[in-house]
Amino acid sequence: MTTTDSDGKKGTLLQQAPVTAALFAANMIVFILLVVLTSARSILVPTEQILINWSANYGPLSLGGEPWRIISNIFLHASIFHLAVNLYVLFNLGPYAENLLGSRRMFALYMVAGIAGSLSSLIWNPYQTSAGASGALFGLFGCFVEESVLGSGFSLKEILRPARVMLLVAVVFSCIYGAFMPGIDNAAHLGGFLAGALLSSFFRKDLKASWNKRDSAVVGLSLTALILGTSAEYFSVRGNPQFLAMHDYQNALPLLKEKKYQDALTYLNSAADRYKSVDIFLERASALCELGRFEEAIADCNSAIAMEPNNGKCYIIRGSVRHAQGNERMAIEDVSKAIEIVPKNPVGYNNRAWSYAAMGNWKSAIEDCNRALAIDPNHALTLDTRGLCYFALGQYELASEDLTKAAKSSPDGGAAALFHRALVNERLGRKKEAEADRFEAQRLKYEPEAWEASLNAEGAQH
Numbered sequence: 052m053t054t055t056d057s058d059g060k061k062g063t064l065l066q067q068a069p070v071t072a073a074l075f076a077a078n079m080i081v082f083i084l085l086v087v088l089t090s091a092r093s094i095l096v097p098t099e100q101i102l103i104n105w106s107a108n109y110g111p112l113s114l115g116g117e118p119w120r121i122i123s124n125i126f127l128h129a130s131i132f133h134l135a136v137n138l139y140v141l142f143n144l145g146p147y148a149e150n151l152l153g154s155r156r157m158f159a160l161y162m163v164a165g166i167a168g169s170l171s172s173l174i175w176n177p178y179q180t181s182a183g184a185s186g187a188l189f190g191l192f193g194c195f196v197e198e199s200v201l202g203s204g205f206s207l208k209e210i211l212r213p214a215r216v217m218l219l220v221a222v223v224f225s226c227i228y229g230a231f232m233p234g235i236d237n238a239a240h241l242g243g244f245l246a247g248a249l250l251s252s253f254f255r256k257d258l259k260a261s262w263n264k265r266d267s268a269v270v271g272l273s274l275t276a277l278i279l280g281t282s283a284e285y286f287s288v289r290g291n292p293q294f295l296a297m298h299d300y301q302n303a304l305p306l307l308k309e310k311k312y313q314d315a316l317t318y319l320n321s322a323a324d325r326y327k328s329v330d331i332f333l334e335r336a337s338a339l340c341e342l343g344r345f346e347e348a349i350a351d352c353n354s355a356i357a358m359e360p361n362n363g364k365c366y367i368i369r370g371s372v373r374h375a376q377g378n379e380r381m382a383i384e385d386v387s388k389a390i391e392i393v394p395k396n397p398v399g400y401n402n403r404a405w406s407y408a409a410m411g412n413w414k415s416a417i418e419d420c421n422r423a424l425a426i427d428p429n430h431a432l433t434l435d436t437r438g439l440c441y442f443a444l445g446q447y448e449l450a451s452e453d454l455t456k457a458a459k460s461s462p463d464g465g466a467a468a469l470f471h472r473a474l475v476n477e478r479l480g481r482k483k484e485a486e487a488d489r490f491e492a493q494r495l496k497y498e499p500e501a502w503e504a505s506l507n508a509e510g511a512q513h
């Protein structure tokens with residue numbers, strides 16, 4: 052990867068623009084870690100909650116005790132496509148700004164513009180999840196425009212060079228992309244652009260000198276202004292019921308993941324009292340279901356459905372509560388409604404298959420599993436469900452194949468698949484393998500449902 056400095060000499064990006072190279076690498080490393088440590092799907096569409104968990108800019112948390120998100124989100128991207136566009140802009144604008152201003156000034160401009168973009172995003176919509184280097188990159192673009200207009204300037208021929216036209220296209224496309232994709236916003240672009248243009252104007256007044264007290268003062272004043280702006284935004288929203296509710300909701304999520312349902316319920320109750328939200332109702336319904344408070348859980352699902360009657364997730368959760376009650380007929384009705392709303396829904400097909408399996412309707416269960424796997428061939432829960440069905444029908448080799456694949460691909464260690472594979476291994480006389488699977492399933496704290504526990508090693512219910 053090469054670039055050209057202001058004297059026309061070519062060299063590697065690291066040689067000619069070391070700060071740009073470091074920023075380039077940092078953005079790539081964070082995205083690689085995001086994909087490796089979450090899911091391969093994060094390459095294209097990481098969920099909003101994954102971005103929040105990875106320190107995206109989100110008002111209730113950024114302004115509610117986690118201000119580092121205003122900086123950390125600058126290095127986080129919402130897809131490989133988003134990353135590629137931003138890296139292209141960085142590769143073209145970074146060396147230009149670094150050669151013009153010097154490495155230290157370019158880095159200061161990049162970070163101040165990024166923080167200004169984060170603050171602009173919070174002011175425009177504190178409940179939006181925002182991530183990406185776009186604010187910082189628009190700061191570099193502001194530097195480019197400011198120098199072109201107020202500095203030496205560019206001729207029309209220079210501006211219309213193919214490389215600069217491609218850069219302009221990338222910037223415009225980034226604006227359009229930000230208008231429609233979650234995790235990116237044009238408020239950050241505008242804030243970053245203005246900050247970059249202003250800093251560029253200050254820095255260029257004394258480019259012959261190395262970094263000096265004047266530069267430190269300018270950056271210090273800029274950061275002070277941004278801190279004061281962040282504080283002002285905090286005081287403007289701190290009493291807002293939605294802000295407080297979303298903060299409680301985010302505090303509940305890690306507790307739910309740790310299966311501390313009663314502790315999570317304290318936050319969810321507070322959130323629901325402050326603000327009505329489908330997500331809050333559904334998470335509270337799931338917690339109530341785990342605590343055996345089924346009627347309250349169904350009431351929360353009904354409240355969510357009343358708010359969004361075409362939200363398939365509402366019916367999925369209510370179906371799970373019906374299943375926990377042992378009401379498989381109504382569970383199947385709910386999940387069927389979810390599938391009707393979102394036909395390409397492997398979770399829905401798997402959940403319906405699980406209810407069929409609980410009823411002993413193995414054929415219908417396998418048919419639904421096949422539908423789910425046609426959508427997602429590596430869906431671990433469905434492979435586990437189908438493997439258990441094959442076991443119940445005496446098709447042990449097929450069962451073992453599905454359950455082994457499920458155990459390997461499951462994000463939680465495959466506890467259910469290991470428990471079910473132990474049944475298969477027992478039936479096939481593989482005692483050591485069966486003992487190892489049971490031990491691992493117990494270590495992972497898998498708790499089979501009553502109908503699962505009633506399956507014996509012969510594959511029949513007793």
